[in-house]
Amino acid sequence: DIQMTQSPSTLSASVGDRVTITCRASQIISTWLAWYQQKPGKAPKLLIYKTSTLESGVPSRFSGSGSGTEFTLTISSLQSDDFATYYCQQYYSYSTFGGGTTVEIK
Amino acid sequence: QVQLVQSGAEVKKPGASMKVSCKASGYTFTSYYIHWVRQAPGQGLEWMGIINPSGASTTYAQNFQGRVTMTRDTSTSTVYVELSSLRSEDTAVYYCARGVGATYYFQHWGQGTLVTVSS
Numbered sequence: 001d002i003q004m005t006q007s008p009s010t011l012s013a014s015v016g017d018r019v020t021i022t023c024r025a026s027q028i029i030s031t032w033l034a035w036y037q038q039k040p041g042k043a044p045k046l047l048i049y050k051t052s053t054l055e056s057g058v059p060s061r062f063s064g065s066g067s068g069t070e071f072t073l074t075i076s077s078l079q080s081d082d083f084a085t086y087y088c089q090q091y092y093s094y095s096t097f098g099g100g101t102t103v104e105i106k
Numbered sequence: 107q108v109q110l111v112q113s114g115a116e117v118k119k120p121g122a123s124m125k126v127s128c129k130a131s132g133y134t135f136t137s138y139y140i141h142w143v144r145q146a147p148g149q150g151l152e153w154m155g156i157i158n159p160s161g162a163s164t165t166y167a168q169n170f171q172g173r174v175t176m177t178r179d180t181s182t183s184t185v186y187v188e189l190s191s192l193r194s195e196d197t198a199v200y201y202c203a204r205g206v207g208a209t210y211y212f213q214h215w216g217q218g219t220l221v222t223v224s225s
Contacts, residue, residue, distance in 0.1 A: 001168065034211040036151075043201055043215035044151065055213070087151055091210035094167065095141070095153035 002026055002090050006098035012106040019075040021101045023088035028068050032092040035064055035073045038100075039084045047086075048073065078103070108132040110140075110202050110216035117222045123190040126219045128202030135183040136160040139205040141212060142176065142187045144198040152198075156205070157185055192223045 003026040031051040036044035048064040061076045088098040113127040142154040155166035157176040175188045203212035
């Protein structure tokens with residue numbers, strides 16, 4: 001099974017900050033990676049797929065990059081609506097999620 | 107618009123089975139795979155498996171092999187997940203999610219169903 005490791009597990013930031021979350025795969029997954037945002041009590045929401053393709057309706061302050069085994073999600077200027085937990089997911093071989101990164105208010 | 111509406115919360119005793127439904131609407135039911143993902147309280151997301159509503163073929167995650175069964179009813183555009191021999195560690199929110207083509211990322215999600223396993 002492919003393991004996905006996210007860092008950090010928690011991130012404290014302020015509105016307007018640039019935020020970067022890292023996701024590492026235990027083996028090469030090409031660019032078969034997605035990112036989701038989840039708020040308490042809600043289902044996850046797709047933000048990015050195929051490493052860097054923004055889902056329709058997702059603000060352009062979100063971006064993704066990487067390939068192989070190392071990937072990043074960047075929020076260029078954090079907004080109040082962005083405080084949430086973020087998960088990466090590989091879909092190169094079935095599906096595995098990272099452990100999540102909670103972005104909290106500093 | 108695409109909607110996945112799941113059944114309500116359940117409380118089960120250890121050793122029992124659960125069965126959660128997911129009713130799809132807003133698209134051609136047999137054209138998109140449905141996945142099940144669960145999330146234990148305060149924990150991350152865990153993929154359970156996939157069903158092809160067209161031919162009913164399934165693939166299950168290794169962690170659930172032998173305990174999980176996914177089925178579908180094309181007459182009502184509903185998919186089901188059944189998990190047997192429940193233990194306390196199966197307490198979680200269970201989500202159905204629609205895949206995109208043959209890929210395993212999820213564009214649409216159900217609202218989630220909390221299953222609590224407790225004696």
